[in-house]
Amino acid sequence: MNFIMFLIIGAIAGWLAGTIMKGRGFGLLGNMVVGIVGAFIGGFLFSAVGLASYGLVGSLITATVGAVVLLFLIGLIKKT
Template sequence: MDITGLLIFLAIGAVAGWLAGTFMKGRGFGLLGNIVVGIIGAVLGGFVFGLLGISAGGLIGSIVMATVGAALLLFIIGILKKA
């Protein structure tokens, strides 16, 4: 992966983490935490979308997939915090 691809991946992760934090009503972790959640969420979203046989292409598809994964990750973290 070249530096441009890495920067795009980080930007998508940041946007996805911010969106997921917004959708999950303030369950975000600040800017840096949201980037981490978004990156992990992008990987999780890709895995889940692959299991479901859903393909997301392009920049918007990547953001949607990463946001769904990040929201799922925030949901799981919320459940684990309560336990």
């Protein structure tokens, strides 16, 4: 059950990040990957700053922030 929630949070976070970054989504499977990788990036960034997130909403916020950072970095790499 935790794995399914992990995938759902990843998909929602990827979709939110794609929407925030103005259409840089990658479809359902791509958004899941972006959200899951974003969750790791967000967790690293939050711990580096000293923030902690708890519960479903905290996980979603962490994954979304990480996914936005990931999409931003992908955008920088694609421009060059």
